[in-house]
Amino acid sequence: MTDILLPIIEKITKKIDLINSKIGNLISWLTLGCVINCFVVVILRYVFSVGFPWMQELYVWQHSIIFLGGAGFTFLHNSHVNVDIIYSKFRLKTKCYVDIFGTLFFLFPWIIIIAYSSSSFIKSSWRIYEPSSQTNGMPGLFLLKSMIWFFCLIIFLQGLSLIGKRVLALFNFSKKDLNNNLLYSSED
Amino acid sequence: MMGPTIALLMFPAAILSVLIGYPVAFTLAGISLIFACIGYFLGVFDPSLLTALPVRYFGIMTNEVLVAVPLFVFMGVMLERSKISEELLTTMSELLGGIRGGLGVSVIIVGALIAASTGIVGATVVTMGLLSLPVMTKAGYSPSLSSGTICASGTLGQIIPPSTVLIFMAEILQGANQKAQLEMGNFSPEPLSVGQLFAGAMIPGLILVGLYIAWVITIAIIIPEACPPVNLSKRQKSELPRKIVFALFPPLLLIVLVLGSILTGLATPTESASVGAIGAMFLAGIKNKLSLKNLREVMRSTLLINSMVFIILLGASVFSLVFRGLNGEEMVYELLSNVPGGKEGALLVVMLTVFFLGFFLDTFEIIFITIPIAAPVLIRLGIDPIYLGVLIGMNLQTSFLTPPFGFSLFYLRGVANKILKTVEIYKGVLPFVALQILGIIIVFNFPSIATWLPDILFGNNFEISSSNLIEDINNKNDEDIGILDNFRNLFNTNYDRSVSPLDKFKNIFD
Numbered sequence: 001m002t003d004i005l006l007p008i009i010e011k012i013t014k015k016i017d018l019i020n021s022k023i024g025n026l027i028s029w030l031t032l033g034c035v036i037n038c039f040v041v042v043i044l045r046y047v048f049s050v051g052f053p054w055m056q057e058l059y060v061w062q063h064s065i066i067f068l069g070g071a072g073f074t075f076l077h078n079s080h081v082n083v084d085i086i087y088s089k090f091r092l093k094t095k096c097y098v099d100i101f102g103t104l105f106f107l108f109p110w111i112i113i114i115a116y117s118s119s120s121f122i123k124s125s126w127r128i129y130e131p132s133s134q135t136n137g138m139p140g141l142f143l144l145k146s147m148i149w150f151f152c153l154i155i156f157l158q159g160l161s162l163i164g165k166r167v168l169a170l171f172n173f174s175k176k177d178l179n180n181n182l183l184y185s186s187e188d
Numbered sequence: 189m190m191g192p193t194i195a196l197l198m199f200p201a202a203i204l205s206v207l208i209g210y211p212v213a214f215t216l217a218g219i220s221l222i223f224a225c226i227g228y229f230l231g232v233f234d235p236s237l238l239t240a241l242p243v244r245y246f247g248i249m250t251n252e253v254l255v256a257v258p259l260f261v262f263m264g265v266m267l268e269r270s271k272i273s274e275e276l277l278t279t280m281s282e283l284l285g286g287i288r289g290g291l292g293v294s295v296i297i298v299g300a301l302i303a304a305s306t307g308i309v310g311a312t313v314v315t316m317g318l319l320s321l322p323v324m325t326k327a328g329y330s331p332s333l334s335s336g337t338i339c340a341s342g343t344l345g346q347i348i349p350p351s352t353v354l355i356f357m358a359e360i361l362q363g364a365n366q367k368a369q370l371e372m373g374n375f376s377p378e379p380l381s382v383g384q385l386f387a388g389a390m391i392p393g394l395i396l397v398g399l400y401i402a403w404v405i406t407i408a409i410i411i412p413e414a415c416p417p418v419n420l421s422k423r424q425k426s427e428l429p430r431k432i433v434f435a436l437f438p439p440l441l442l443i444v445l446v447l448g449s450i451l452t453g454l455a456t457p458t459e460s461a462s463v464g465a466i467g468a469m470f471l472a473g474i475k476n477k478l479s480l481k482n483l484r485e486v487m488r489s490t491l492l493i494n495s496m497v498f499i500i501l502l503g504a505s506v507f508s509l510v511f512r513g514l515n516g517e518e519m520v521y522e523l524l525s526n527v528p529g530g531k532e533g534a535l536l537v538v539m540l541t542v543f544f545l546g547f548f549l550d551t552f553e554i555i556f557i558t559i560p561i562a563a564p565v566l567i568r569l570g571i572d573p574i575y576l577g578v579l580i581g582m583n584l585q586t587s588f589l590t591p592p593f594g595f596s597l598f599y600l601r602g603v604a605n606k607i608l609k610t611v612e613i614y615k616g617v618l619p620f621v622a623l624q625i626l627g628i629i630i631v632f633n634f635p636s637i638a639t640w641l642p643d644i645l646f647g648n649n650f651e652i653s654s655s656n657l658i659e660d661i662n663n664k665n666d667e668d669i670g671i672l673d674n675f676r677n678l679f680n681t682n683y684d685r686s687v688s689p690l691d692k693f694k695n696i697f698d
Contacts, residue, residue, distance in 0.1 A: 028487040031494070034255065035262055035469075038462035042455070056252070059462075063258060064249035066491060067498035074495040080211035081496060081550060085598075087209025095209075102210030106218025110506065113221060118242035144249065148242055 006171060013164035016157045017076055023154065024073025027066060034062045053136045061144055068147045072154030075162070096166040103159045111159070115152040122146055191232035195516025198223050202507065202557070203548050212553050213496075213503035220510040227514050237513040244505050248498070252458060253359055253382055257352045258494040259461030263446075263468045264302065265489045267439060268315060269482050270472035273302045275435040277319050282428055283436070285418035289408030291327055292337045292415055295320045296400045299341025300348050300393070301443055310550075311493075313342035313596045317603035330414040331608050333407060336616030339596040340400055340623075343585040346551060348393040349386035349447055350464075353551050353581060355457060356501070358385040360555065361573045364563035371568060380573055382457045383450050387642040388574035389581060390451070392631050396582070399623040438474075442467045451645055497552050504556030511561060521565045531569040535576070538562045539583050539628075546587025550595065554584065578638040579631060586624040589617050 037059040044050050074080055087095065125142040132138045198220065205219045206212050227233025248254065267273045277298045284290030299316055316338045324334035346353050362380045369377030408415050420428075446464040449455040455463070472478040511517070527533040538558070545554045559580065567573055588595040591614040600613055631637050 024488075024491065028484070028491040031258055031262055031487045031490040032483070035259060035462055035465040038255065038259065038458060039466045042459045042462055045459075046455075060250055060252050060255055063255045063494075066258060067495045068249070070491045070495040071499050074492050074499070075211070077492060079492040079496050080213055080499060082209050082211045082215075083206050083548060084209050086207055090209070098208050098210055102208070102214065102218070105222075106205075106210060107214040109221050110214060110217035110503070113238055114241060114245070117239045118245075121239075121242040121246075145246065147249070148245060 002171060006168060009164045010168060013161040013168070016161035016164075020072040020076045020154060020158055020161075024070055024076070027069045027073070030062045030066050034059050034066065037062060053134045054132070054138045057132055057134065057138045061138065064144065064147060068151040069154070071151055072158040075155060075158040093170065096170050099166045100163050103163050107159045108156070111152045111156050115149060118145075118148045122149060190230060191227060191514040192516050192519030194223060194227055194230070194232065195511050195514035196519055198507065198511055198514075198516070203545070206548060206553075212549065213500040215503075216500070216553065216557070217503035217506040220506040224510045224513065227510070232515075233510070233513050237509060240509060241506065244509070245502060248501060248505075251359070253456070254355065254498075256350075256355050256382070256457040256461040257497065258490055259458065259465050260350055260352055260355075261493050262486065262490045263461065263464040265486045265493075266465065266468035266472055267302065269486050269489075270468075270475060270477035272435075272439050272468070272471055272475065272477075273298070273315070274319055275431070276302070276439050278323075279428075279431045279435045281320075281323060281418070282420060282424055283432065285327070286420060287408075288412055288417050289404045289415040291320075291324055291329065291418055292333065292404040292407075293401050295324070295337050296341050296344075296397060296404065299338075300344045300397050301440070310595060310599045312345050313339060313599040314603055316342050317600050321604050321607060325607055327418045328413075328416045330411075331612040332616030333404075333414050334616070335600055335604070335608050335613040336618075336620050337400070337404065339589055339594075339600050339613070339617050340620035342596050342599075343588050344393065344396065346585045346588075347389050347396065347578070347581040349389055350450065350457065350461070351386075351389070351581075352497075353555070353584075354385050354389055354577070355382050356497075356552065357555055357559065357577045357581065358382040360559045361385070361563055361577050364560060365567055365573045368564045368567035371564070381646070383453060384642040384646050385574055385577050386447070386457070387451050387645050388638045389578050390641055391637050392578050392582060392627065395630065395637070396585075396624070396627045399627055400620065403619060403623055438471050442471065453646060500552050501556055504553060507557050508560045517561060517565075520561055521568075524562070524565045525569060531566070531571055534569055535566060535571055535579070535632075538566060539579065542580055542583050543587045543590075546584055546595075547590075547593035551584055551588075555580065572635060572639055574642055575631075575635045575638045579628065582624065582628050582631065586621060586628065589621050589624060591617065 037055065041051070041055055041059065044052070044055075071080075087098065090098065122142070122145050125145045128142075130141045130145075132141050138144075201223070202216060202219050206215050208215075224233050224235065224238065228235050277294065280294035280298050281291050284294045295316065299312070302312070302315075320338055321334060324337075325331070345351055358380060359382070365380050366377055369375075404415065442464060446460045446467070449460045449463070450457050469478060472482070524534040524537065527537050529536065541562075542554060542558055545558065563573065563576060566576055589597070591597060594617070597613055597617060601608070601610060604613075
């Protein structure tokens with residue numbers, strides 16, 4: 001049984017890691033975009049005394065794409081901080097159980113609640129293709145609201161990948177160090 | 189009474205579950221939802237309250253003021269990756285190192301300057317430890333003095349503007365202030381801006397820097413062999429003037445400009461931060477360090493840090509939502525207003541709680557879960573919000589320095605495992621903990637140290653931030669009533685409809 005399952009799990013986790021890695025590398029450009037966008041707004045405002053509401057919204061929107069869209073990438077790189085005073089002293093097996101437990105009972109319920117509770121919030125926005133409420137603001141506010149779902153999706157996938165990796169480790173399928181969430185160098 | 193009791197249990201439960209080592213953001217959200225479930229089954233929690241989550245999240249997503257955070261992080265990481273911070277430190281230590289204790293003083297000054305931009309204690313202590321510890325050891329500094337200086341300087345980022353911690357703090361205090369003023373019958377409260385809190389933290393921050401420097405100088409006089417002067421080679425001496433012009437002056441000017449434009453109210457924090465980030469790129473470009481590789485690394489680090497902090501905010505807002513849903517707030521109000529010693533007593537209790545939490549949680553988690561709950565009560569009792577924010581910042585610094593749990597000690601030990609003994613680190617930070625406590629006592633007793641500068645700079649009715657945030661939230665309210673109704677039917681609960689739960693959640697941080 002495990003002979004068939006484990007390679008499949010490995011394949012799926014690899015795929016998810018690759019996806020989030022690509023997304024993260026792409027979205028990281030938005031940090032530069034945000035800097036330049038905001039700087040242009042400053043120049044236009046203080047040097048030329050003009051302002052465009054959509055441009056002011058654009059960098060705020062970019063920022064929300066950065067932290068929501070980059071959350072999976074951050075999870076992949078173990079950068080969502082944890083308190084490892086005790087964790088670091090656990091045996092490898094215990095670490096695996098902690099991660100599986102946490103994903104199933106802390107992360108997934110949260111994701112499900114967000115996805116569920118935001119459904120009418122997002123759907124009603126799509127129904128009218130809601131634009132920004134500001135005059136001359138950005139179009140496509142419904143897309144920004146949908147970022148909440150995108151966040152749920154990628155963080156859910158990364159949670160699955162984490163469980164997958166820990167299961168592999170428990171079955172001794174992979175002997176890599178757990179402190180590095182990247183079992184496979186899917187980077188670059 | 190059952191609801192509030194369960195709510196209070198959320199604190200120990202959160203600490204315990206965070207300790208098992210799963211990411212804090214997810215743990216906070218998850219444990220809060222478990223409490224929401226318990227509350228629901230006991231009939232003291234209305235699950236339709238959870239529909240306020242997307243509205244809160246959307247409020248965070250469209251918050252213009254908080255965009256300053258990634259921009260400052262970008263600036264800080266850029267200065268670090270392009271080795272500008274490093275050269276700032278080496279130049280400063282060559283400039284002051286010739287004097288006894290000068291190296292220690294330069295570490296403190298540079299710590300205060302560069303620590304602020306990322307606000308993450310661990311990162312700053314690691315950077316400072318890697319850069320300064322070898323230099324100090326080589327110069328013959330006593331291990332305890334050098335470790336104490338590095339740890340303490342690393343925590344200055346909590347309090348010295350433009351600290352990202354203060355940006356979040358100001359936004360949360362703004363919400364808390366709004367709420368408290370409404371409850372006291374003031375329907376048009378004055379908004380509290382990031383600039384005001386920056387101004388408020390300025391003098392207390394400088395007092396701390398002054399105390400640190402005074403301590404190092406005292407040591408230099410009493411125990412000269414603990415901090416000997418550095419002997420500069422002839423070449424170093426001849427290069428020093430050039431380095432001062434090219435390595436010391438530009439980043440200093442950048443930081444002063446960014447901070448100055450915020451404090452004088454010339455620009456908003458977000459605007460200044462973007463100029464700072466562009467300025468950092470410009471400085472890196474001059475040094476020929478703006479390669480694609482460096483840029484990608486900076487963008488990646490910014491993304492990781494920013495996402496980490498904001499996802500904690502998302503997770504922690506579940507905590508405060510559920511805490512409020514269980515009526516925990518009334519309990520907190522009851523408790524705090526009955527503390528002997530009036531508002532000062534209540535403040536002291538909150539300070540001690542924050543200090544204690546500092547042993548287990550990092551800055552962001554602590555301010556995201558405690559301030560939304562405690563600040564409205566304290567403000568209602570008559571505590572000035574800026575004064576409160578500054579005190580909490582100083583308090584967190586102290587907590588991160590206090591052995592055996594202080595965060596910065598762990599990080600320094602991680603960097604300097606072979607050079608320093610744990611006991612030496614502990615011995616080294618103790619005087620700084622004492623200085624911190626002295627600083628807190630000074631500000632605690634003379635609130636005007638924190639409130640004087642904001643009053644001078646911003647007057648009483650200055651306004652830059654947050655008003656548009658509240659408008660946003662208000663705009664969203666109409667459509668959300670509909671969603672809430674759907675949810676009520678879904679869960680088939682019979683709650684009092686006369687009070688819309690959303691009224692309680694007008695502001696994302698309440």
